[in-house]
Amino acid sequence: MVVRIEDSWRVALSAEFEKPYFKRLTESVRFAYETETIYPHPKNVFLAFDLTPLPQVKVVILGQDPYHGPHQAHGLTFSVEDGTALPPSLQNIYKELKTDVGIERTTGNLSDWAAQGVLLLNSTLTVRAGEAGAHQAFGWETFTDEVIATISREQTQVVFLLWGAFAIAKRRLIDEGKHHVLTAPHPSPLSAHRGFFGCRHFSKTNSYLDKIGRTPINW
Numbered sequence: 001m002v003v004r005i006e007d008s009w010r011v012a013l014s015a016e017f018e019k020p021y022f023k024r025l026t027e028s029v030r031f032a033y034e035t036e037t038i039y040p041h042p043k044n045v046f047l048a049f050d051l052t053p054l055p056q057v058k059v060v061i062l063g064q065d066p067y068h069g070p071h072q073a074h075g076l077t078f079s080v081e082d083g084t085a086l087p088p089s090l091q092n093i094y095k096e097l098k099t100d101v102g103i104e105r106t107t108g109n110l111s112d113w114a115a116q117g118v119l120l121l122n123s124t125l126t127v128r129a130g131e132a133g134a135h136q137a138f139g140w141e142t143f144t145d146e147v148i149a150t151i152s153r154e155q156t157q158v159v160f161l162l163w164g165a166f167a168i169a170k171r172r173l174i175d176e177g178k179h180h181v182l183t184a185p186h187p188s189p190l191s192a193h194r195g196f197f198g199c200r201h202f203s204k205t206n207s208y209l210d211k212i213g214r215t216p217i218n219w
Contacts, residue, residue: 005046008054009147012154016146025139029126037129039066039073045125047075051114057151058117058214059159059205062167065124068132076120078187079110092187092196100202103219116217121147123166148173155179157212159205163187163196180208 005013016022029045032038040047063077071084078090086094086108098104114120123144128134151158152174160179162168164186171181184199185191206216 006050006053009046009049012054012150013143013146016143021139021142025143028138029135032126032128032135039068039127039129040075044073044075048077048114048120048122051076051111052117052119054151054154056117057119057155057158058209059161059217060119060121060148060151061161062148062163062170063120063122064164064166065122065133065136066127068127068130068134070129073127074109075125076110076114077122079120080108082107082109084108088189089187089192092189092192096187096192096197096199097202097219099197100200101206101219103202105219113217113219116215118217119151123170145170145173152179157214159208161201161205164191 010017029038033042061077066073066075066077067080067087072080072087074081078087078093080087080090090108094105110118110120121144124133124136124138124140125144126135126138126140148170156178158179160171160174160181162171162181162183167186168183171183174181182199182201182204184201185194185196187196202217202219206219209216
């Protein structure tokens with residue numbers, strides 16, 4: 001089966017694409033797109049991989065599943081299409097960003113982060129319109145867990161930003177002897193005040209990258 005994904009990822013994950021679960025996943029996703037309104041647009045399902053090839057990954061930000069409203073999800077976790085109002089979690093990310101490093105962003109499109117080596121990875125890559133978590137049983141997490149494990153295995157000194165209990169549970173897939181893991185509560189309005197605000201992950205990430213001789217992220 002041929003999966004349209006950036007070449008370095010296609011090679012690294014080639015065995016995964018041939019496994020029975022992935023073939024079932026593909027069939028489920030294809031049927032969903034044919035019969036329902038699904039986000040993101042099919043061409044953007046693997047956008048995070050296309051914008052951030054495996055050898056260029058410096059930072060990983062892990063989300064759960066795509067936004068389920070119109071003109072929001074476009075393949076990058078927490079990111080929204082240009083011209084779309086900022087969702088609450090992204091508003092809180094930007095509040096912490098401004099407090100931490102003094103940057104005030106005006107667009108919710110995080111493609112510029114992805115182009116600098118920030119893999120903006122959702123654990124589930126598709127969702128039914130208006131129904132959060134609708135595709136969590138499809139098998140996406142088996143695939144994205146392998147993505148995390150592949151980064152841990154094949155790369156070194158990557159910064160993993162794990163926000164919230166769901167993301168923090170993925171640290172079991174990461175070799176913390178090789179990589180730098182930062183954790184905080186989720187930036188959702190329900191939990192941001194429990195420690196996401198003040199976590200200073202943006203400046204800590206850049207301090208680490210600078211320390212190991214890699215170019216910091218222009219957040």
